[in-house]
Amino acid sequence: MRKNAFYAQSGGVTAVINASAAAVIETCRQHPDRIGTLYAGRNGILGALREELIDTSLESDESIAALKHTPGGAFGSCRHKLKDIDTHLAEYERIIEVFRAHDIGYFFYNGGGDSSDTTLKMSQVAEKMGYPLTCVGIPKTVDNDLPLTDCSPGFGSVAKYIATSVMEATLDIKSMCNSSTRIFVMEVMGRHAGWIAAAAGLAQSEQAELPDGAVGHAPQVILFPEVAFDEAAFLEKVQASVDRDGFCTVVVSEGVQNADGEFLAKSGLKDVFGHTQLGGVAPLIANLIKDRLGHRYHWAVADYLQRSARHIVSATDLEHAIAVGRHAVELALEGKNASMAIIVRESDEPYHWHVGDAPLSEIANVEKFMPDNFISSDGFGITAEAKRYLKPLIKGEAPPPFKDGLPSYVTLRNELVAKKLPNSFDI
Structure with a gap:
């Protein structure tokens, strides 16, 4: 039986989440x-919840295709x-009420752990309410x-x-360290989880291929959430790097913790999911180095820039995003309820992969941390195993089209359909 579908984006967006959206829309259009x-x-x-549904059928095929090179959500x-369902059933009943009014039988949610x-x-x-709905997650x-x-x-x-x-900033600081910032x-x-911090170690991997005599150690220090911060060992590592290289590049994850499991940069605030609000660990670390070792510093917070940088996406990542969006629709049509489309690696070198599926019950509210064998024995770097895992994920370039020197991104019409329910919902 033909049913309508609902797709939504959740949590912090990425440079390729719209590519998943495009794949979902295009695949749905292939099954009228x-x-x-x-x-x-x-x-x-x-x-x-608000019955604010965007009619994607009003968007042209060209606009939907352009989502593949457009960042944001x-x-x-x-x-x-x-x-919780038992104590807050009203939210769920409202969604089912909206879905029933608009004859929606497929639910696609594009997000992370909380979205799962x-x-x-x-x-x-x-299922509890007896409403036929196939729910599929998109990572x-x-x-x-x-x-x-x-x-992901x-x-x-x-x-x-x-x-x-990190590679480019290191070349900058290396140029100035003799008389300025170290x-x-x-x-x-x-x-x-320290996956993003670990990725900085790939800059060191590439620099290690420089001619003899060139500095190939940066980033000399990586601080992971999985490794308790040891101030004395950290400062010793920084000073040894300065003595050897003339400078030190440090990459720190926002979630780095002390030996008691407390975030170094907790603000005392909570987000809507109940997570501790973080921020400001870079200046904390930089000032620690200045106060204890006396070195001049600069610090930076990549923040939204790292997740919105569509101009430098990985071609592999783009392929993954499109593949899971397409596969999510295929899973729904197969009746794979409460499942998620996933990436399955077949080999590292050469890199081969395919899409599969996994039950949401084994994904929701479960975090995947850096394996111990991915972190160097001193706790400040990554291993060869980590590099083998990470390298294929950054391979290939897929730049957006440019116009007048700037990326050319699409803005959709996003026209809402008429509401069918007389009541609103207070959130």
């Missing part, structure tokens, strides 16, 4: 006998986690912390951006 109109939620799941994203939880809960409540997170999938679309491009930025600290995303 099974899928009618694909509605996109304005601002994620909030669009379902084309339909708007959100940070809204559905609460939402997708799983929607499958459970739909997306720059943190690369989703389990079961080999990697969005991560490969962030890894490429960070490794490139320390450069870059703060990257990663609350509990």
